[in-house]
Amino acid sequence: MTAFVVYLLTIAGIYGIMSLSLSLQYGQTGLVNFGQIGLFMVGAYASAALTVVAGWPIILGAIAGVAAAALFGVLMALPIGDLRQDYWAIATLAAAELIRVVFLNATLGDPYVGASYGVSGIPSPLLELIPDGSYGWFYLALVGLCAAGCYGVVIWACRSPFGRVLKSLREGGDEVAQALGKEVRRARISAMALGGAIAGLGGVLFAHYIGYIDPTYFLPLETFLVWAMVILGGSGNHLGALGGALIIQIINNGTRFLNLPDQFAALRMVLIGVLIILVILYMPKGLIPERRRRYGGRNAARR
Amino acid sequence: MLLAVENISKRFGGLVALDNVSLTVRQGSIFGLVGPNGSGKTTLVNLISGFLRPTRGRVLFEGKEIQNRAPDQIARTGLCRTFQITLNPQRMTVMENMLLGATAQYGERIIAAALRPGRVRQQEQQNLQRAWELLEMVHLERHADEYAGSLSGGQKKLLALVQVLMAEPHLILLDEPVAGVNPRLIEDIVKVIVQLREQGHTFLVIEHNMQVVRRMCDEICVLDMGQVLAQGEPEEVLARDDVLRAYISAGGDIAQAGDPDAAPTETTP
Numbered sequence: 283m284t285a286f287v288v289y290l291l292t293i294a295g296i297y298g299i300m301s302l303s304l305s306l307q308y309g310q311t312g313l314v315n316f317g318q319i320g321l322f323m324v325g326a327y328a329s330a331a332l333t334v335v336a337g338w339p340i341i342l343g344a345i346a347g348v349a350a351a352a353l354f355g356v357l358m359a360l361p362i363g364d365l366r367q368d369y370w371a372i373a374t375l376a377a378a379e380l381i382r383v384v385f386l387n388a389t390l391g392d393p394y395v396g397a398s399y400g401v402s403g404i405p406s407p408l409l410e411l412i413p414d415g416s417y418g419w420f421y422l423a424l425v426g427l428c429a430a431g432c433y434g435v436v437i438w439a440c441r442s443p444f445g446r447v448l449k450s451l452r453e454g455g456d457e458v459a460q461a462l463g464k465e466v467r468r469a470r471i472s473a474m475a476l477g478g479a480i481a482g483l484g485g486v487l488f489a490h491y492i493g494y495i496d497p498t499y500f501l502p503l504e505t506f507l508v509w510a511m512v513i514l515g516g517s518g519n520h521l522g523a524l525g526g527a528l529i530i531q532i533i534n535n536g537t538r539f540l541n542l543p544d545q546f547a548a549l550r551m552v553l554i555g556v557l558i559i560l561v562i563l564y565m566p567k568g569l570i571p572e573r574r575r576r577y578g579g580r581n582a583a584r585r
Numbered sequence: 586m587l588l589a590v591e592n593i594s595k596r597f598g599g600l601v602a603l604d605n606v607s608l609t610v611r612q613g614s615i616f617g618l619v620g621p622n623g624s625g626k627t628t629l630v631n632l633i634s635g636f637l638r639p640t641r642g643r644v645l646f647e648g649k650e651i652q653n654r655a656p657d658q659i660a661r662t663g664l665c666r667t668f669q670i671t672l673n674p675q676r677m678t679v680m681e682n683m684l685l686g687a688t689a690q691y692g693e694r695i696i697a698a699a700l701r702p703g704r705v706r707q708q709e710q711q712n713l714q715r716a717w718e719l720l721e722m723v724h725l726e727r728h729a730d731e732y733a734g735s736l737s738g739g740q741k742k743l744l745a746l747v748q749v750l751m752a753e754p755h756l757i758l759l760d761e762p763v764a765g766v767n768p769r770l771i772e773d774i775v776k777v778i779v780q781l782r783e784q785g786h787t788f789l790v791i792e793h794n795m796q797v798v799r800r801m802c803d804e805i806c807v808l809d810m811g812q813v814l815a816q817g818e819p820e821e822v823l824a825r826d827d828v829l830r831a832y833i834s835a836g837g838d839i840a841q842a843g844d845p846d847a848a849p850t851e852t853t854p
Binding site for chain 1: 673675
């Protein structure tokens with residue numbers, strides 16, 4: 283049971299990193315990214331392929347995974363940088379499916395690596411140094427550290443002048459931002475690069491934790507799980523995104539101990555769907571609403 | 586000449602929105618753009634600020650051609666505008682809106698923000714200082730931490746005005762700065778604009794309220810059906826018969842010329 287709780291918390295942490303990334307993209311910037319899982323997949327595949335096939339050290343594979351996902355975020359944003367939310371939804375959904383189908387068909391260096399065979403034997407970091415039986419705890423700590431780091435980065439970015447420009451884009455008026463001299467396209471692309479890097483880190487952690495990945499892990503459904511996390515937690519509040527990830531993962535993974543007949547498994551998705559509808563109806567700001575940044579009085583500024 | 590519009594024409598398909606319009610705005614003046622609804626005033630402002638491209642003609646700002654530049658580029662060269670309907674980010678506080686207004690912020694590029702945190706913080710402090718000064722000027726300092734969306738219509742207009750000032754512009758385009766504002770607040774807005782001119786700021790203002798136009802404009806240009814009908818000092822131009830006729834035939838609001846109370850009023854929330 284303890285092992286399962288550790289597993290659950292690790293997966294929740296990895297998805298927490300994903301929902302922090304979406305919280306930056308959607309909560310702060312208003313980018314409707316329905317291809318979130320694509321960023322995660324690129325991170326996972328890049329690191330897995332480089333460590334398994336090319337034999338890179340894990341740390342270099344991880345860095346490459348993060349960089350590749352950031353690059354994929356930029357590529358996603360490039361053609362649609364000037365467009366509005368509805369176009370973003372379609373284009374990003376398509377981009378994530380495209381990359382998934384590419385990985386479903388492309389073998390990676392060996393006829394039985396990649397494609398629908400997936401990538402197996404992905405190495406775990408520092409496995410030989412950790413005493414038997416406590417590796418799960420070690421990995422949980424690693425994921426927790428990464429999540430805390432990502433949280434810090436997202437908070438820093440959102441509080442910076444850069445984050446202010448992102449928020450002005452969310453509030454709908456490209457015209458106002460442009461009339462104030464802001465480069466809106468550049469800001470959107472930067473947000474996708476940072477969001478991509480964070481989601482990519484999630485993907486890297488996922489690949490090296492599970493040890494095996496194939497394209498079925500990266501279906502569009504996963505994107506909507508991440509959306510559920512952000513909406514439930516409170517769009518625009520990054521702590522909420524982490525909390526939402528934990529709750530959704532408890533529902534998604536923790537219900538397997540209820541000993542219900544198999545045909546109830548699909549009900550988890552129904553439960554999550556109903557929960558989201560209730561949140562949107564009765565708590566549109568989510569569990570932890572976005573907080574206003576207060577500047578106090580003028581004297582507070584002088585201090 | 587700070588701004589020169591030279592023989593500008595703009596067509597939308599078969600519709601000629603502007604036909605060979607020329608005007609010049611002097612440094613340190615308030616230039617009024619008036620005319621009945623649909624006469625092309627907002628189109629002209631959109632052309633000058635880069636949101637539209639002219640079919641023909643040139644726009645010179647500080648001697649440089651700007652008619653083919655993007656709106657954000659034009660704003661960064663010191664030509665800033667406000668909008669007829671205030672479009673300010675609603676779920677950002679008044680202070681966040683103000684800080685957004687400052688141009689040339691290092692911290693707006695994420696890599697620069699990461700590499701030079703000290704410089705970003707210093708700049709932020711300076712901008713904050715300036716923002717407080719401007720908010721005090723228009724008596725909005727008590728609302729600094731409120732969402733812009735919760736301000737009254739008139740306060741939103743004031744916010745849009747001082748937000749633009751954060752960019753330290755050389756020329757400010759105001760699209761109907763007092764439309765829909767209650768008469769007492771109109772006074773305040775006019776006072777602020779006149780006071781800013783005394784400090785050397787230059788304005789190009791679209792305004793329907795003739796009382797306001799008479800009080801603050803040094804020079805006006807009357808547009809009618811996309812053409813310049815008259816140009817010159819307000820009293821002189823507004824007394825002309827053809828100007829009056831243009832307004833009356835368009836069912837315009839010349840009635841406001843003699844009657845300040847006819848200004849549309851806002852319902853205070």
